[in-house]
Amino acid sequence: MTTKLLTALLLGTGILGTVGLAHAADVTLNIESWRGDDLTIWKDKLIPAFEAKNPGIKVVFAPSAPTEYDAALGAKLAAGSAGDLITCRPFDKSLELFKKGNLADLSALPGMENFSPVAKAAWQTDDGKASFCVPMASVIHGFIYNKDAFDKLGIKVPTTRDEFFAALDKIKADGTYIPMAMGTKDLWEAATMGYQNIGPNYWKGEEGRQALIKGEQKLTDADWVAPYAELAKWKPYLGDGFEAQTYPDSQNLFTLGRAAIYPAGSWEIGLFNTQAQFKMGAFPPPVEKAGDTCYISDHTDIGMGLNAASKNADAAKTFLSWVASPDFATIYANALPGFFSLNSNPVKMEDPLAQEFVSWRDKCKSTIRSTYQILSRGTPNLENETWVESANVINGTDTPEAAAKKLQDGLDSWYKPGK
Amino acid sequence: MAAETRPKRPFRWHIGVFLAPALLVYTAIMILPLAGTLQLSLFRNIEQHQVFVGFDNFRTLFGDPNWSVNFWNALRNNVWFFIIHMLVQNPIGVMLAALLSSPRLRFAAFYRTAIFVPTILSFVIVGFAWKLILSPLWGVAPHLMDLVGLKSLFTPWLGKEQYALTALSLISVWQFIGIPMMLIYAALLSIPEEVIEAAECDGITGMSQFWKIKLPLILPSIGIISILTFVGNFNAFDLIYTAQGALAGPNYSTDILGTFLYRAFFGFQLQVGDPNMGAAIATMMFLIILGGVCVYLFLVQTRLRRYQF
Numbered sequence: 001m002t003t004k005l006l007t008a009l010l011l012g013t014g015i016l017g018t019v020g021l022a023h024a025a026d027v028t029l030n031i032e033s034w035r036g037d038d039l040t041i042w043k044d045k046l047i048p049a050f051e052a053k054n055p056g057i058k059v060v061f062a063p064s065a066p067t068e069y070d071a072a073l074g075a076k077l078a079a080g081s082a083g084d085l086i087t088c089r090p091f092d093k094s095l096e097l098f099k100k101g102n103l104a105d106l107s108a109l110p111g112m113e114n115f116s117p118v119a120k121a122a123w124q125t126d127d128g129k130a131s132f133c134v135p136m137a138s139v140i141h142g143f144i145y146n147k148d149a150f151d152k153l154g155i156k157v158p159t160t161r162d163e164f165f166a167a168l169d170k171i172k173a174d175g176t177y178i179p180m181a182m183g184t185k186d187l188w189e190a191a192t193m194g195y196q197n198i199g200p201n202y203w204k205g206e207e208g209r210q211a212l213i214k215g216e217q218k219l220t221d222a223d224w225v226a227p228y229a230e231l232a233k234w235k236p237y238l239g240d241g242f243e244a245q246t247y248p249d250s251q252n253l254f255t256l257g258r259a260a261i262y263p264a265g266s267w268e269i270g271l272f273n274t275q276a277q278f279k280m281g282a283f284p285p286p287v288e289k290a291g292d293t294c295y296i297s298d299h300t301d302i303g304m305g306l307n308a309a310s311k312n313a314d315a316a317k318t319f320l321s322w323v324a325s326p327d328f329a330t331i332y333a334n335a336l337p338g339f340f341s342l343n344s345n346p347v348k349m350e351d352p353l354a355q356e357f358v359s360w361r362d363k364c365k366s367t368i369r370s371t372y373q374i375l376s377r378g379t380p381n382l383e384n385e386t387w388v389e390s391a392n393v394i395n396g397t398d399t400p401e402a403a404a405k406k407l408q409d410g411l412d413s414w415y416k417p418g419k
Numbered sequence: 420m421a422a423e424t425r426p427k428r429p430f431r432w433h434i435g436v437f438l439a440p441a442l443l444v445y446t447a448i449m450i451l452p453l454a455g456t457l458q459l460s461l462f463r464n465i466e467q468h469q470v471f472v473g474f475d476n477f478r479t480l481f482g483d484p485n486w487s488v489n490f491w492n493a494l495r496n497n498v499w500f501f502i503i504h505m506l507v508q509n510p511i512g513v514m515l516a517a518l519l520s521s522p523r524l525r526f527a528a529f530y531r532t533a534i535f536v537p538t539i540l541s542f543v544i545v546g547f548a549w550k551l552i553l554s555p556l557w558g559v560a561p562h563l564m565d566l567v568g569l570k571s572l573f574t575p576w577l578g579k580e581q582y583a584l585t586a587l588s589l590i591s592v593w594q595f596i597g598i599p600m601m602l603i604y605a606a607l608l609s610i611p612e613e614v615i616e617a618a619e620c621d622g623i624t625g626m627s628q629f630w631k632i633k634l635p636l637i638l639p640s641i642g643i644i645s646i647l648t649f650v651g652n653f654n655a656f657d658l659i660y661t662a663q664g665a666l667a668g669p670n671y672s673t674d675i676l677g678t679f680l681y682r683a684f685f686g687f688q689l690q691v692g693d694p695n696m697g698a699a700i701a702t703m704m705f706l707i708i709l710g711g712v713c714v715y716l717f718l719v720q721t722r723l724r725r726y727q728f
Contacts, residue, residue: 066663070686074692096691100467159650185578187668188688241555243578243669249556262595372689380485381690384666397580
């Protein structure tokens with residue numbers, strides 16, 4: 001018995017040893033990412049597709065937890081142990097890495113011509129001269145609803161704010177469903193799915209966002225306070241104990257069919273498709289009057305750059321050119337419905353919910369989250385404060401005016417536009 | 420005269436040799452990083468270069484309302500966190516130890532183990548388990564309270580500004596109650612039988628025996644426990660981070676020095692980390708803990724009477 005085991009062990013190590021040798025000649029690229037959810041898609045679809053075309057290059061996708069990614073990546077880069085390819089957060093986080101020399105300049109990378117200037121803007125220097133990440137995808141905000149619930153209660157998909165609140169009232173009066181699945185425990189839900197979702201309709205998308213950066217508008221202006229006033233009105237429609245409801249709680253409430261409307265980002269589509277047992281639909285943030293121009297948050301969310309210290313820069317560039325190609329865009333957008341390709345070549349998508357989201361790009365004007373570019377560079381950090389204040393407004397701790405004033409005061413303390 | 424004639428003692432090398440490993444290890448992993456932190460707090464990153472700025476970081480920390488408001492809030496919360504531990508954890512710990520050391524208690528070993536188990540659990544498990552227990556949606560807490568007709572008293576504690584910190588402090592008490600219990604239990608067991616017997620001869624038994632004989636004898640242990648609690652609480656971070664996240668919501672009501680330091684040092688979400696300000700906060704934490712320990716050593720411990728048997 002023991003001898004058999006020993007032989008088996010020896011045999012096992014022998015085989016493993018040879019496997020190790022066989023692979024030693026290949027170049028292995030490591031990808032740093034915060035998208036642990038995508039692990040299977042990378043392993044089963046994207047990486048095999050690339051490796052089939054590029055023998056000799058092995059790719060390993062090594063994600064870490066979203067909330068720890070930035071800190072962990074920073075530490076790894078400083079220690080020189082970071083992977084060859086780095087998944088880029090949009091704007092300042094990546095710009096900072098580029099300025100520190102951690103990310104290589106990719107302006108001349110073959111394939112970069114496939115992206116529009118807007119798509120590249122999230123990963124460029126302020127003057128737009130150098131690009132340092134290949135844009136991969138954007139996410140669109142809106143509301144996902146339970147189609148079965150809407151049919152049962154005879155609710156039409158709301159297009160205006162009055163219709164939206166009428167629908168919420170009707171769901172609440174009926175009592176079968178929690179009208180809206182959202183909690184304030186994790187703070188960011190309130191800011192990202194709430195404020196940044198409905199806000200662009202008030203501050204007119206890019207127009208307001210640019211004006212805020214230029215200093216022509218203030219967060220205390222009516223257009224910026226109004227979304228908070230609307231958020232404050234959401235409170236009675238949220239579930240019991242929403243103050244301690246976390247983001248996974250909200251997701252589960254909706255996919256279990258206990259809530260009717262879910263303020264969403266399109267990244268939820270993949271998960272919801274596999275978990276929800278009912279039909280789903282989506283609608284963009286409602287406008288004030290029928291026929292008003294609608295604005296959506298089409299946020300450039302994810303890109304990929306090259307670790308400047310990578311020892312396999314050539315192989316990594318080959319990989320990045322492939323990421324910039326329509327091939328990658330098609331696999332990625334279909335494997336991850338809800339992450340919309342930024343590639344200029346239109347990508348055909350199969351998922352109906354994803355098609356619904358992306359169709360808003362044609363009828364509404366796109367913008368990105370107001371706090372991401374430039375405005376979150378100082379202390380206090382506008383994005384983090386927006387999380388806290390959005391939750392405060394919904395919890396009723398702060399009035400919309402008080403919240404807006406706190407944010408503007410914080411911003412004024414370090415941001416002097418026009419200098 | 421005798422001293423002059425005595426042969427000179429050889430230098431005792433072995434003392435140095437025996438001390439060296441501990442000294443080297445302690446220097447490398449404790450003193451050097453501490454000195455590094457203190458040094459880092461005196462510099463600032465200007466145009467990608469570390470520039471010496473004296474006490475400017477501390478001036479920012481206390482002078483700039485964007486920092487000082489958060490700092491004082493974190494310190495206040497930390498003090499409350501500590502007060503709850505002192506008022507709840509340590510008295511209950513002493514009480515449990517007294518009960519456990521009672522010779523008439525059955526299953527003492529089982530209780531001792533059961534109460535100590537949470538202490539060896541990971542913070543992540545504790546934070547996550549309690550988040551689930553207290554969850555208004557799927558938690559057992561609202562259900563259990565409903566069974567005894569107290570559902571109306573249930574609120575989403577971890578999500579309410581006025582309760583969140585106290586709730587988390589109590590969770591931490593639940594987790595660490597085993598430590599004071601074990602230390603006091605050991606101290607109680609080490610009280611010699613003669614002392615107890617003498618007390619019994621004098622007619623001191625039961626509760627008065629605890630108050631008049633045992634408690635004075637375990638006071639030094641209680642002192643040690645207090646200082647351990649103090650150091651532990653002012654270094655705390657993990658539980659808040661796992662249960663509430665780095666922003667220590669709602670509205671920073673559970674922000675303690677550890678989470679404040681984490682956000683400053685490593686950054687969070689769009690906030691880019693600032694190691695220099697982080698080091699300044701870490702230095703303040705060090706000074707606060709140092710101050711607390713000094714107060715204990717010089718004012719309290721010297722006055723505690725020690726009993727030698």
